[in-house]
Amino acid sequence: MSQYQAGRHFLHTPGPTNVPDRVLRAMHRAPINHRGPEWGGVGREVVVNLRKIFGTDGIVAIYPASGTGAWEAALLNTLSPGDQVLMSHTGWFAHLWVQMAQRLGLEPVLLETDWRRGADVAAIEERLVADKSHKIKAVCVVHNETSTSCMTHVLPVRQAMDRTAHPALLMVDAISSLACSDFQHDAWGVDVTISGSQKGLMIPPGLSFNAISAKALAAAKTAKLPRSYWDWEPLVTANSTGFFPYTPAENLMFALNEALKMLLEEGLPNVYARHERYAEATRRAVRTWDLELQCQDPQSYSPGVTAIRTPDGHSADNLRNVILEKFNMALGNGLGQITDKVFRIGHMGDLGELQLIGALGGVEMGMRVAGVPHKSGGAQTAMDYLAGNA
Numbered sequence: 001m002s003q004y005q006a007g008r009h010f011l012h013t014p015g016p017t018n019v020p021d022r023v024l025r026a027m028h029r030a031p032i033n034h035r036g037p038e039w040g041g042v043g044r045e046v047v048v049n050l051r052k053i054f055g056t057d058g059i060v061a062i063y064p065a066s067g068t069g070a071w072e073a074a075l076l077n078t079l080s081p082g083d084q085v086l087m088s089h090t091g092w093f094a095h096l097w098v099q100m101a102q103r104l105g106l107e108p109v110l111l112e113t114d115w116r117r118g119a120d121v122a123a124i125e126e127r128l129v130a131d132k133s134h135k136i137k138a139v140c141v142v143h144n145e146t147s148t149s150c151m152t153h154v155l156p157v158r159q160a161m162d163r164t165a166h167p168a169l170l171m172v173d174a175i176s177s178l179a180c181s182d183f184q185h186d187a188w189g190v191d192v193t194i195s196g197s198q199k200g201l202m203i204p205p206g207l208s209f210n211a212i213s214a215k216a217l218a219a220a221k222t223a224k225l226p227r228s229y230w231d232w233e234p235l236v237t238a239n240s241t242g243f244f245p246y247t248p249a250e251n252l253m254f255a256l257n258e259a260l261k262m263l264l265e266e267g268l269p270n271v272y273a274r275h276e277r278y279a280e281a282t283r284r285a286v287r288t289w290d291l292e293l294q295c296q297d298p299q300s301y302s303p304g305v306t307a308i309r310t311p312d313g314h315s316a317d318n319l320r321n322v323i324l325e326k327f328n329m330a331l332g333n334g335l336g337q338i339t340d341k342v343f344r345i346g347h348m349g350d351l352g353e354l355q356l357i358g359a360l361g362g363v364e365m366g367m368r369v370a371g372v373p374h375k376s377g378g379a380q381t382a383m384d385y386l387a388g389n390a
């Protein structure tokens with residue numbers, strides 16, 4: 001793109017998301033001695049507030065890595081070569097996690113979906129019941145499948161596991177759901193919750209997390225996959241002292257500290273309600289456009305992202321390119337088997353109503369310019385909804 005574009009860039013990818021000015025200012029400072037007294041305070045404060053977002057009183061390990069690193073940490077710390085892991089293939093991110101498990105020498109047992117709904121909880125239960133000899137060591141689900149904008153609700157999965165009395169660990173990828181919708185690591189009986197920094201947490205990419213149950217910590221004592229950098233043990237100590245076994249990504253931690261304060265100031269229930277409201281406004285716009293949502297199950301609609309199918313024969317990637325060039329807005333692309341068939345509007349993180357209306361207006365104008373058949377008035381429908389529910 002050579003042309004100068006006036007005004008703000010509209011970042012509507014479902015990660016990275018907009019970083020609030022308060023967070024930018026908090027991270028704009030020189031690093032400090034990470035073994036000195038000031039640092040310990042920062043580290044401890046971050047852990048205390050992170051626990052509130054994860055809904056846990058337990059350990060939260062913090063890695064200087066993208067979300068993918070925390071996926072790996074979760075598997076390495078709890079499992080041994082050849083272990084079976086029951087994985088629901090709900091979309092592209094689930095797919096990447098499966099691939100990782102294979103590469104690490106685990107044996108994924110796959111439960112397929114059509115990528116248009118959450119995981120099939122009955123199928124998980126059935127598979128666990130059939131596993132009489134308890135070969136399956138972990139059940140893995142993606143809470144918010146960012147590629148399809150379909151949620152898998154965690155509590156029903158936990159309840160299904162409890163009904164079978166199967167001892168497998170429950171691992172949940174909450175990378176793009178944390179701080180967008182309620183999460184209760186302890187109350188939902190999750191063993192490892194995996195998350196990342198650049199989605200609902202509103203800070204730049206580069207940090208990721210494992211919230212760890214007592215059962216998962218116990219499993220780590222006998223798990224035999226090789227691990228060193230990813231080992232939980234020294235990070236457990238960091239939870240009480242604020243000091244890390246290696247140099248923490250200090251400026252990202254300054255950012256996280258500020259972002260967590262902002263989320264708690266707004267109040268988590270308000271944060272979640274805001275996301276639901278924007279998602280509903282967006283879906284209403286999509287229906288007015290007469291386009292199809294990728295997610296076909298209303299129970300699974302995502303609060304943080306909406307994946308929209310373009311009509312057959314109309315390239316979603318071309319539409320995104322037109323919108324980027326003409327209107328300076330970045331949207332999420334289709335991934336894997338739905339490449340070029342969907343575009344995704346991210347509405348997670350730090351976002352005001354007018355930004356959302358601007359984004360929907362940009363999509364509508366883009367469809368007109370790109371010649372994507374639609375009915376006009378989607379942005380108006382969203383305005384009516386937001387103004388009527390102010």
Ligand SMILES: *Cc1c(COP(=O)(O)O)cnc(C)c1O
Nearest residue numbers: 066067068093144146175176196
């Ligand atoms: C973004 C995302 C990932 C990958 O995280 P990276 O930070 O890109 O490594 C994994 N799972 C889900 C659900 C995601 O949204």
